[in-house]
Amino acid sequence: xxxxxxxxxxxxxxxxxxxxxxxxxxxxxxxxxxxxxxxxxxxxxxxxxxxxxxxxxxxxxxxxxxxxxxxxxxxxxxxxxxxxxxxxxxxxxxxxxxxxxxxxxxxxxxxxxxxxxxxxxxxxxxxxxxxxxxxxxxxxxxxxxxxxxxxxxxxxxxxxxxxxxxxxxxxxxxxxxxxxxxxxxxxxxxxxxxxxxxxxxxxxxxxxxxxxxxxxxxxxxxxxxxx
Amino acid sequence: xxxxxxxxxxxxxxxxxxxxxxxxxxxxxxxxxxxxxxxxxxxxxxxxxxxxxxxxxxxxxxxxxxxxxxxxxxxxxxxxxxxxxxxxxxxxxxxxxxxxxxxxxxxxxxxxxxxxxxxxxxxxxxxxxxxxxxxxxxxxxxxxxxxxxxxxxxxxxxxxxxxxxxxxxxxxxxxxxxxxxxxxxxxxxxxxxxxxxxxxxxxxxxxxxxxxxxxxxxxxxxxxxxx
Numbered sequence: 247x248x249x250x251x252x253x254x255x256x257x258x259x260x261x262x263x264x265x266x267x268x269x270x271x272x273x274x275x276x277x278x279x280x281x282x283x284x285x286x287x288x289x290x291x292x293x294x295x296x297x298x299x300x301x302x303x304x305x306x307x308x309x310x311x312x313x314x315x316x317x318x319x320x321x322x323x324x325x326x327x328x329x330x331x332x333x334x335x336x337x338x339x340x341x342x343x344x345x346x347x348x349x350x351x352x353x354x355x356x357x358x359x360x361x362x363x364x365x366x367x368x369x370x371x372x373x374x375x376x377x378x379x380x381x382x383x384x385x386x387x388x389x390x391x392x393x394x395x396x397x398x399x400x401x402x403x404x405x406x407x408x409x410x411x412x413x414x415x416x417x418x419x420x421x422x423x424x425x426x427x428x429x430x431x432x433x434x435x436x437x438x439x440x441x442x443x444x445x446x447x448x449x450x451x452x453x454x455x456x457x458x459x460x461x462x463x464x465x466x467x468x469x470x471x472x473x
Numbered sequence: 474x475x476x477x478x479x480x481x482x483x484x485x486x487x488x489x490x491x492x493x494x495x496x497x498x499x500x501x502x503x504x505x506x507x508x509x510x511x512x513x514x515x516x517x518x519x520x521x522x523x524x525x526x527x528x529x530x531x532x533x534x535x536x537x538x539x540x541x542x543x544x545x546x547x548x549x550x551x552x553x554x555x556x557x558x559x560x561x562x563x564x565x566x567x568x569x570x571x572x573x574x575x576x577x578x579x580x581x582x583x584x585x586x587x588x589x590x591x592x593x594x595x596x597x598x599x600x601x602x603x604x605x606x607x608x609x610x611x612x613x614x615x616x617x618x619x620x621x622x623x624x625x626x627x628x629x630x631x632x633x634x635x636x637x638x639x640x641x642x643x644x645x646x647x648x649x650x651x652x653x654x655x656x657x658x659x660x661x662x663x664x665x666x667x668x669x670x671x672x673x674x675x676x677x678x679x680x681x682x683x684x685x686x687x688x689x690x691x692x693x694x695x696x697x698x699x700x
Contacts, residue, residue, distance in 0.1 A: 252483050253480075253483050253484060256483045257480060260480050288515045288516045288517060288598070288600075288621075289515045289600045289621055289628070289629060290620060290622045290625060291621075317628050318601065318628060318629055318631065319627065319628055319629075319630055320624070320628050322624055322627070341601075341604075341631055343570070343599075343601035343602050370601065371600065371628070371629075372570075372599060372600070372601055372602075373515075373516045373598065373599070374545065374568075374570035374599055374602070375570050375599075375601070375602065377568075378568075391517070391620065393517060393618065393620035393643070393646070394515075394516055394517025395517045397547070397549055398517060400546065400547050400549065401516070401544050401545060401546055401547050401549065401598070402516060402546075402598075403545070403546055404545065404568055416620070419646070419649060419650070422646060422649050423646070
């Protein structure tokens with residue numbers, strides 16, 4: 247279509263603007279001493295469930311945590327996460343398929359992030375579009391549930407390439423869906439050689455210790471509480 | 474961001490162009506007497522699995538079927554679907570998060586669609602972006618797997634609003650994930666009152682008869698084969 251190249255050009259400008267804003271957000275997070283972790287995945291891969299476990303656990307360990315959660319519509323996730331007693335804000339994007347740095351900045355306007363050790367940002371459920379938008383985070387987790395199938399890293403390579411860590415979720419269902427773990431591991435490594443991969447079940451708690459220890463090793467803020 | 478309104482404007486032009494092209498595709502499909510059904514869902518909700526069952530079954534019943542399958546990368550789905558012995562073409566979109574009418578048109582260039590009764594179009598796995606792109610189809614199915622959770626219609630209302638029929642997939646896993654079927658039904662109706670909803674398991678075959686009968690009732694092309 248004739249307008250397609252213009253769309254690409256305008257989109258590139260928007261992405262460039264986003265990168266600049268994300269860079270200033272990242273500087274602000276560092277200055278405030280807050281470790282920022284974002285979560286991306288398909289809808290229903292278990293971002294909110296694992297986040298609730300992480301928030302509850304880190305709070306218990308004395309880490310000052312908070313979360314921003316993105317969705318097209320509803321405040322359901324913020325309501326669920328507030329059970330952890332951590333401060334949580336919902337970002338509703340309307341029809342926008344991803345969070346961007348501006349949405350993050352806007353939702354932090356009256357928030358004293360200096361009072362936080364760790365901030366989680368849960369993106370809109372989408373395995374494609376969030377890959378293009380830097381949110382100023384220190385660490386990006388891509389979650390993949392065993393029910394989605396072991397081929398997803400190959401089919402959605404960009405999101406795996408822009409993430410730092412992969413987390414296989416709902417491991418308690420692996421047998422029921424005949425999930426091929428070796429194949430999944432191989433597919434992640436094929437797309438992103440050396441990518442750390444954790445296999446967890448937020449439901450049974452399996453793999454959560456190992457995953458939380460890894461997270462803690464990435465930030466002195468979390469290390470102190472762990473140590 | 475300052476460029477955001479311009480992005481919206483350019484995107485609206487692209488959508489308008491897509492609508493015009495989709496309209497001409499729809500006219501072409503009608504003239505050729507081919508019934509076109511598209512499938513949208515999250516990654517891993519089971520589009521390819523149910524499509525393989527439908528293709529195999531319709532072929533067996535003497536219906537002349539074919540499929541186009543969209544993915545960012547890989548030809549895996551086309552390879553899987555070719556087991557049904559129906560003609561299948563893969564559309565790889567690169568980093569584009571949805572199919573559009575132009576991709577469909579391009580992939581049909583040397584295809585005699587007059588020789589078909591029914592064409593399926595499997596979209597990229599994405600519960601957000603495909604909602605904006607008319608592909609000229611007669612019927613759009615939105616699939617939701619029980620493993621994604623019963624809240625998804627409320628969180629992704631646009632895709633449910635632009636689809637004609639909802640299909641709950643992986644019903645064999647409903648008990649294992651403690652899926653609340655009544656809540657899911659209520660959520661679909663809340664977002665799109667009157668929307669037909671089918672509950673299927675492509676694995677066990679449960680619910681497939683009812684769903685295929687419904688499809689057949691929507692097209693004389695399929696009715697003949699069924700009758």
